[in-house]
Each structure stands twice: as structure tokens, then as C-alpha cells.
Amino acid sequence: MTKTSSSPDRDPMAKQTYYEILGIPQDAAADAVEQAYAAQKQLLQTHSDLEHRRNQLAFIQHARDVLVDDKKRAHYDSQFHAEQPMVVVEATSPLPLGRVFLMTILVGTLVFWWLHDHHSETPLTSPVNNTLVAAKTPDHSEDNEDKNIVFETPAAEGDKPPPTAAGVPPTPAATPPKKTYQIRTTATDAELVKKLIWSVYAVVGARGFGTGVMVDGDHLLTNCHVIAANVHTGKMFAINAVTKDRAEITDVAYLDHQDACLLHAAGLTGHSIDINVFAQPISGFKTHNIGYANGRLISSEGEFTGWAYKFGQKFLVSNNFCDHGVSGGPLVDDDGRLVGLTTGGPPDKSYCLSVTSDTINSLKFEPSRPLDQFPDNYTSNVSRRS
Numbered sequence: 001m002t003k004t005s006s007s008p009d010r011d012p013m014a015k016q017t018y019y020e021i022l023g024i025p026q027d028a029a030a031d032a033v034e035q036a037y038a039a040q041k042q043l044l045q046t047h048s049d050l051e052h053r054r055n056q057l058a059f060i061q062h063a064r065d066v067l068v069d070d071k072k073r074a075h076y077d078s079q080f081h082a083e084q085p086m087v088v089v090e091a092t093s094p095l096p097l098g099r100v101f102l103m104t105i106l107v108g109t110l111v112f113w114w115l116h117d118h119h120s121e122t123p124l125t126s127p128v129n130n131t132l133v134a135a136k137t138p139d140h141s142e143d144n145e146d147k148n149i150v151f152e153t154p155a156a157e158g159d160k161p162p163p164t165a166a167g168v169p170p171t172p173a174a175t176p177p178k179k180t181y182q183i184r185t186t187a188t189d190a191e192l193v194k195k196l197i198w199s200v201y202a203v204v205g206a207r208g209f210g211t212g213v214m215v216d217g218d219h220l221l222t223n224c225h226v227i228a229a230n231v232h233t234g235k236m237f238a239i240n241a242v243t244k245d246r247a248e249i250t251d252v253a254y255l256d257h258q259d260a261c262l263l264h265a266a267g268l269t270g271h272s273i274d275i276n277v278f279a280q281p282i283s284g285f286k287t288h289n290i291g292y293a294n295g296r297l298i299s300s301e302g303e304f305t306g307w308a309y310k311f312g313q314k315f316l317v318s319n320n321f322c323d324h325g326v327s328g329g330p331l332v333d334d335d336g337r338l339v340g341l342t343t344g345g346p347p348d349k350s351y352c353l354s355v356t357s358d359t360i361n362s363l364k365f366e367p368s369r370p371l372d373q374f375p376d377n378y379t380s381n382v383s384r385r386s
Contacts, residue, residue: 018063018076026077030068037064055294181242185299189288192336193299199273200241200290200297203249203263203328205230211291211329212238212263213338214270218247221360222328223343224254224261228378231371238265241290241297245269252374253366258313259343259380260355262363273330276337279357281316289320289342289352291329298326308353311381315353316340322352344382353382 019026022036040060044053066072183194201212203222210226220238227249230236236249251264281287281304290299302320309315320331322345331340331354340354 018067021059021063022067028067033064033067037061058294183242187299187301189299189301189334192288192332192334193290195271195336196273196288196290196299196330196332197241197297198271200329201268201270202239202241202292203227203236204239205236206233209292209295210325210327211342213328213330213341214268214272215262215275215338216272218264218266218268220263220265220268221338221341221363222261222263223259223341223355223380224374224378225259225380225383226328227252227261227263227371227374231374232376236371238263238268240268240270243269250371251368252371253363253368254374254378255359255362255366257311257379257381257384258355258359258362259382260341260359260363262366262368264368273332274337275357275360276333276335276339277357277361279333279337279339281339286334287318287320287331287339288334288336289322289326289329289331291322291326291342293321293323293326295325302352305351311384313359313381314356315343315382316356318352318354320352322349343380 019028022028022033022040024032024036028036037060041057044056044060066076183197185193187193199214201214201220203210203212203220203226205227207229208226210222212220212222212226214220227236231252237246238249239246245267247265247267247269249263249265253262254260283304285304287302287304288299289302290297292298298321300321302318304316304318306317307314308317316331316339318331320342322342326342327344329342330338331342331352333339338360339357341360343353343355345352
């Protein structure tokens, strides 16, 4: 599911602490948390916008679930007071039998890149720009660039440095600090998550975002409906989940209605994921996914529960966690091989549909075209009515 927005600013509630969301002090007892949650929930029932009501309810419910649990609350408080910049990845309630986990990416010397192209007139709506930076939000000024990132271009003839005097060794250039990254997760499949996350990208446009997964060199997979709302509204970017390095998306190969797109973005810095082209899940087959659920990077464990068909297309059904923004993210087996792209599901999130590896494999027969040639009226088999 693509997360869309009519404004470049996310809901202010996403920038608040859990205590601020519920309107309580940090030393509030558990019964005070429950009372505040009940009052906020009752207030939301009067809001006429159903989408807003659902999103805000998810915020306050998750805040309540964390703050009434002593262990979760202590963990949250320790993260909240951490001094170094961090990306906090939170999850809403899991589906039955599935488990959703909190992941935290701690970034060493990296100063987070913001997503706005300073030379573009179109602002970008981004899960990374507004929600994921929990400790410090970077100043979007021209003089706040990361001094550890060095851009090198060939010197022009008149710019060549003077020759070094004979016998005098050249002065070595200063070496910028090496960027280091730590990935923390409470998931029982932590090692798999830590490996998989290097292949995950946010796919960001002017009108919404989704998730993508790197498959080969400068290519990544996503659902076509992720790019459909953005493709004619300005530039689109792929943002690495760990490093926040970004690459502009320029070309696309796609399948009509089957919701699988192969994007070209020169300069991707992640790791390519392996595709399990022979995947034939059976009952009890374990599945794992990562995606930007409502702008927050989540992972979940689940199980294959069957197949679904719509307009002749076969979809893998699992009980993994799916919400707006997870669309296009990887669904993998226990070995970390791609078996599908999480695509959508019903409003009650009782199951998750994924485009299969067979459908993904069909993309290799499709030509790559400039992004602006993507059809204006693209509809997927999941969403179309006829």
C-alpha cells in the first residue's frame, strides 16, 4: 500500500513523544496512561475524516501499549534519552500469529541527508525526512551539509595542482572519518533482519512513498502502484534504509496490472537480494518482511497461509504485517531470499497479499522505459474493479 499525502508535512503527532501524544507527564502511572488513552480514543470518534481517525488511533494505541508495559517503557525511555542521532523504527499491533518488531538504526558519523532536492521546485513527502529521525532533525540549510561526504570531480586543465618539489613528499590528504552503522532489533530473526535491511529502500515522490528492494546493480523492485501517484509530479528517489544515500529513479520496466515494477536508479549503494524463483510455499512456510508502515520501518515474522487470485493473477497470502507504505517491500524466506513483494490487504489487516516471485521473474522480459512514459491511468489487479 502506498502512503500518500496532500501536504509535505506529516502529522505533528508523529513528531511527539508517546507522553506528549497521550498528554501525560513522563512519571505517569499505568492507570493514568489508560485513562488518557481512553479519553483520546473517545475524542477521535468525533473526527469526520476516517483515514485521519484510523492513523491517529494507531499512534495513541501504540503509545498506550508501550507505556503500560514496564519493560517496553524502560526500553523506550532509554532510546528517547540517547544522545546520538538515531532512526527509531516502530511497529503497530501485529496480525494474528505474526510478530512485528521494533528496529533501531544507530548511525555513527553520518549526518542525515534531507530528501529535498535544493534545485527542485517540488517538495517531497518522505518517511525518512519527517518521521524516522527521532533524536535530532537536521537543519535544512545549505551550510549544514555532511562534511564527511566528499564529492570528487575530475580537475579541469587550469585547476591542476602545482607539481610537488623534487624530493619533498606530498602532504597526504586528510581522511574523513569512516561512517559506522549499528542496527538494533528485538526481532527473533535479528540476523536475517540485519542482513535484509541493506537491500531495503524508501521509494519517495512528491505525492507519496512506498518501499523497494535492491535486486541487481542499479535496479530495485517495487509495486507499480507506489510510483503511479508520483511519476508525473516531479522527481522520484530511492533512499537506502541504513545510510540514507539517495539515487534518482529514471527508468522503469513494468507489467500491465500485475503491480510489479523494476526501477533503474544509478548509484544505489545497498546490497542486492537473491530471488527464490522456485519458491513453492506450503502450510507453515515462514515468511519475513520489512517496509515503511506509515513512514516507520518495521519488520515482521509470519507464515504462508494460502493463495489468492484476482483477474487471473496469483498472489501469495501471509499473516505478515502490512500497512500503508509497506507496499513494494521484500517478503523473504528463512534464508533471506525474495519470495514476493508485499502489496496490500483489507482495511482490517487480517492478511497480507504479495506479488509472487513468478510474477517478479516475468519482468526480465519487459523493456525498460523512461519514467515519464509510465501510464497515467495505471491500475493494479488488487485495486481495479473490472
